[in-house]
Amino acid sequence: MASASSRWETLWKRRIRRTRGGDVCVRTGPGECSDMLKRARAAFQAGRTANERFRLAQLDAVMRLVFEHECDFVDALGRDLHKPRFETVVSELILVKNEALYAVKNLRKWMEPQYVEKNLATALDECMVVSEPLGTVLILGSWASPVELCLVPLIGAIAAGNCAVISPSEYCTYTAELLHRLLPSYLDNECYHVVLAGTNEVPEMVDLKFDHVFYSGTREEGTKVSLAAARHLTPVTLVLSGKNPCYVDHDCDINTAARRIAWARFHNGGQSMAGPDYVLCHVEVKECLLQALRYALLVFYGSDARQSHSYGRLVNVENFTRVRDLLWRSGKVVMGGHVNEAEKYVSPTLLTDVCEMDPVMHQEYSGPILPVLTVESVDEAISFINRRDKPLCVYVYSSNSKVIARLMRETSSGSFCSNDSVLQSLMLCMPFGGVGPSGMGSYHGRYSFDTFSHKKSCLLRRSRIECLTYLRYPPYDERNLSLMTWASTLMQKSQGWCQIL
Numbered sequence: 001m002a003s004a005s006s007r008w009e010t011l012w013k014r015r016i017r018r019t020r021g022g023d024v025c026v027r028t029g030p031g032e033c034s035d036m037l038k039r040a041r042a043a044f045q046a047g048r049t050a051n052e053r054f055r056l057a058q059l060d061a062v063m064r065l066v067f068e069h070e071c072d073f074v075d076a077l078g079r080d081l082h083k084p085r086f087e088t089v090v091s092e093l094i095l096v097k098n099e100a101l102y103a104v105k106n107l108r109k110w111m112e113p114q115y116v117e118k119n120l121a122t123a124l125d126e127c128m129v130v131s132e133p134l135g136t137v138l139i140l141g142s143w144a145s146p147v148e149l150c151l152v153p154l155i156g157a158i159a160a161g162n163c164a165v166i167s168p169s170e171y172c173t174y175t176a177e178l179l180h181r182l183l184p185s186y187l188d189n190e191c192y193h194v195v196l197a198g199t200n201e202v203p204e205m206v207d208l209k210f211d212h213v214f215y216s217g218t219r220e221e222g223t224k225v226s227l228a229a230a231r232h233l234t235p236v237t238l239v240l241s242g243k244n245p246c247y248v249d250h251d252c253d254i255n256t257a258a259r260r261i262a263w264a265r266f267h268n269g270g271q272s273m274a275g276p277d278y279v280l281c282h283v284e285v286k287e288c289l290l291q292a293l294r295y296a297l298l299v300f301y302g303s304d305a306r307q308s309h310s311y312g313r314l315v316n317v318e319n320f321t322r323v324r325d326l327l328w329r330s331g332k333v334v335m336g337g338h339v340n341e342a343e344k345y346v347s348p349t350l351l352t353d354v355c356e357m358d359p360v361m362h363q364e365y366s367g368p369i370l371p372v373l374t375v376e377s378v379d380e381a382i383s384f385i386n387r388r389d390k391p392l393c394v395y396v397y398s399s400n401s402k403v404i405a406r407l408m409r410e411t412s413s414g415s416f417c418s419n420d421s422v423l424q425s426l427m428l429c430m431p432f433g434g435v436g437p438s439g440m441g442s443y444h445g446r447y448s449f450d451t452f453s454h455k456k457s458c459l460l461r462r463s464r465i466e467c468l469t470y471l472r473y474p475p476y477d478e479r480n481l482s483l484m485t486w487a488s489t490l491m492q493k494s495q496g497w498c499q500i501l
Helices: 003-013 030-045 052-067 071-080 085-111 148-160 173-186 201-204 220-229 254-270 281-299 317-329 378-386 403-409 446-451 466-472 476-492
Strands: 016-018 024-026 126-131 137-138 163-167 192-194 212-217 236-240 244-249 278-282 332-335 347-351 369-375 393-395 417-419 453-460
Touching: 003 378, 030 137, 030 192, 052 071, 052 085, 052 148, 071 085, 071 173, 085 148, 085 254, 085 446, 137 201, 137 403, 148 163, 148 212, 148 453, 163 201, 163 332, 173 192, 201 220, 212 220, 220 236, 236 317, 244 254, 254 281, 254 393, 278 281, 278 378, 281 332, 281 347, 281 369, 317 369, 369 378, 369 393, 378 403, 393 403, 403 417, 446 453, 466 476
Parallel strands: 137 163, 137 212, 163 192, 212 236, 244 278, 244 393, 278 369, 347 369, 393 417
Antiparallel strands: 016 024, 126 453, 332 347
């Protein structure tokens, strides 16, 4: 009896954590998630989220949450990732505020039916596409951007009229627990819930038959999510990390390119899904580029990035070990290469003499390593990129518009950017997502609204023009078939004549 009591006490202690504010935060799992899902479904079926005013109030609450607790988020991300305040505010909080404000300003227009072109058969009818909410959705956040990748999809789900269960990454403990503590104080407690679950519990949660699942993170975990969702034909949006190539042409501003590449690769301690993962530079500019990258890193982080207040740390020991091992097994270190396991610190590192078959070019990781490879021409760069899986992003730095056009036209990726990096993934007016192995679906702005909406075709018809539609009825005869065949040939001159049915 005492032994059973002891085991229960140990289990209970493992399941309890404390937030920075001291509130007890009990880790939840699939069982608690199932209860939350039932409550959210009941609220959705009752029409709680259908009203425009309700949606606007919830979007306003998200904005207030971020405004009023900026310091708490800065502190939590500092503890989880050693993330500088500047990066937290710019790449996480401002992005969330802008998304919420953009949704508030455009929600009425997004909710309006979209009327489509009429034809002869529908001249007296109404044809429209109506956006209706999917139901109750599951949002699985990533530790790379633990606030942005939870709240920005949530904004889209709210705007579209869904209920939602949010599961922040367990690797960012302080941020996850902060969201768990704060969101119920701002959002409707029946419609929106936060789950603190482990990575190994994600497939079980997906298996609960949500109406949509949004996941951002690694391909390995994304595959598990997709398989679990497929069992119930649950639609998914996957934004998956991979190997984002960056081609540096001989005809470009090397110093500007180096600064922008270095910023994109090494901000947040190199933990970015949209950052460039390797550089393909023209052989003529290799030495100039390496020198410019070294100088940019010295300006950004000083001679010892470990002492810099602008440089982050890896999220956990597992990721540190993975990055360190890849660092020692691939290429030649020409700058950086310093590690400290106690601090989960890996210095900004440049690698050369990297082969296409080296582990750093194949294994998925997220850390401050930038391999620099050389190519003889843009044709070789395109061939190199196309031999690999379709990436989330492709970058090119060149002053030659024809080179840029070729990379954009002859490679396939979730997004593309020339002469800069990452910024295309932050734009409200453009979709961001992957293709093929880098994911499916997209989000941001109107595209988030569409992701969490079902586009329902609606034909509001009257009982007139029966003189035309009678041709479709049995008994069939050759005369009616001839008339319909003749009408269909008129499609070449006037669209819609064949649709007399």
